[in-house]
Amino acid sequence: MNRITELLGIKYPIIQGGMVWCSGWELASAVSNAGGLGVIGSGSMYPDVLRTHIRKCKVSTEKPFAVNLPLIYPQIADHIDIILEEKVPVVITSAGSPAKYTSLFKSHGLKVMHVVASVKFARKCEEAGVDAIIAEGFEAGGHNGIEETTTMVLIPLIRKHTQMPLIAAGGIATGRAMLAAMVLGAEGVQMGTRFAASEESSAHDAFKKIITEIREGGTMLALKKIGAVRLIKNPFFQKVAEAEARGATAQELAQLLGRGRAKKGMFEGDLVEGELEIGQVAALVDEVKPVSQIIEEIVNEYYEALGEISKLWRPLP
């Protein structure tokens, strides 16, 4: 038990990242059933699709689960109504100010967590009264902070400025990294990449396969002028990189990106023209596995790493 498992009513302080095109009800309910917190990623769903996923999730698990709500979502009022109507127990807000909806959700009895990439926004979370902060480092997949602070630096910095419940994200796919994040001051971890490559992930098999194949250096933060996002270095990424190197404007980049590329890549499996969002830690993910096995491995490895602490160097008394 710790503050995160108590707050969320879960067995393991492992939160599954809410990812577009990967995390529907199947992934979310599988993670919750396995003892973590499953998260439905609403950013790629129309309101009626979100409602269906929430309802299927409720049928598939009796455990708590969450919906991730990017605050830049165009039909956000509809999403909020659905989350409240369906009595989702936990909401994770991101990509905006925590001051906006935290009190609304809390007045309806939801637990609220907010994703940040800086101390500044961590402080705003505290002021807004969120229940826990999810701090995400530069190495994370998908959309990312502009200051490029890595998990190794971000977690101790935020811990230095607030005593709030803190979950680390970015670069974490194993029990060993989970323990390292705890040593840095986190009380739980959020993992996206590892679950994107799970059997229950709704991503296309071709996308899951390339996650297991890419090696170190296989991703890069791109499109910083229109919203930084970590992508696999596929042919579409190369086009973006070339445009950026020659100084393409935000408008030109938005045009190059167009619409629907994330769906094309991650959901439809177009590895050439699609936008493939994943974290650096994909280099450590070698196999697509069922969620129950992933969680078991993470917990066992965390426990093993704890057991090996006594072998680490220590100063003589």
Next chain:
Amino acid sequence: MNRITELLGIKYPIIQGGMVWCSGWELASAVSNAGGLGVIGSGSMYPDVLRTHIRKCKVSTEKPFAVNLPLIYPQIADHIDIILEEKVPVVITSAGSPAKYTSLFKSHGLKVMHVVASVKFARKCEEAGVDAIIAEGFEAGGHNGIEETTTMVLIPLIRKHTQMPLIAAGGIATGRAMLAAMVLGAEGVQMGTRFAASEESSAHDAFKKIITEIREGGTMLALKKIGAVRLIKNPFFQKVAEAEARGATAQELAQLLGRGRAKKGMFEGDLVEGELEIGQVAALVDEVKPVSQIIEEIVNEYYEALGEISKLWRPLP
């Protein structure tokens, strides 16, 4: 004791980063006298200056110390001769292939460590027969790898591919982060930023002061087209960032950089026009202190963090 302290004959597995304009004989000998491995940064020294620093270091400490040798240094043959003639016990090579000089140094009885930022180069280190690998993440100050892999991801990746003695660098300025790096698979740490802001650092006081003042987001990786380097966001950096945003070529950037800017910034204290190289973790460094106190604090904090392991979340049996 562990493999790193044994290999290097030091008390604590703490290596001081060899930094241009910061790490002369005063810093190196202070770190070695305090129980770490002091490192003379030869990259900003003419050969006769390097010889003077080595000789003064030998007079100031009886403990082992090292010289950091960037393999792109123009007068490298002279530097190598001096290192061998002066019987420096440890050499740390960087910015090039470990295959180049490792056997030469080892045939003269030196311990050789090589700095890498990828698994690929870690493997080359193993083939070349270096004694230990220093793996440096994206968050580190100064010159940096092109793949932008962070310490959190890089250390487990390299540990997965080699069982060689491994030192973690990048984002580490405290005993707590040192323990996290050990959990990830390292056996020692290299810290630059924390020692750049020490009393014995030969950097200009104005540079040391700005290290203690910058906050999270205060640095950024720049000049990627001519050799990525992490800089403080001062007016010179802003010029570079503007040039890069409009697609400046490598040639244009080299011209903008010109010559001697690192010296101007870090040694002469020109915070406007100088190139100010420092790591992200400067956000956690709030005070200039003597080296002996820095090392004592790091070791105490490491020990404290070890003691708090029992309070971390653990799975029920």
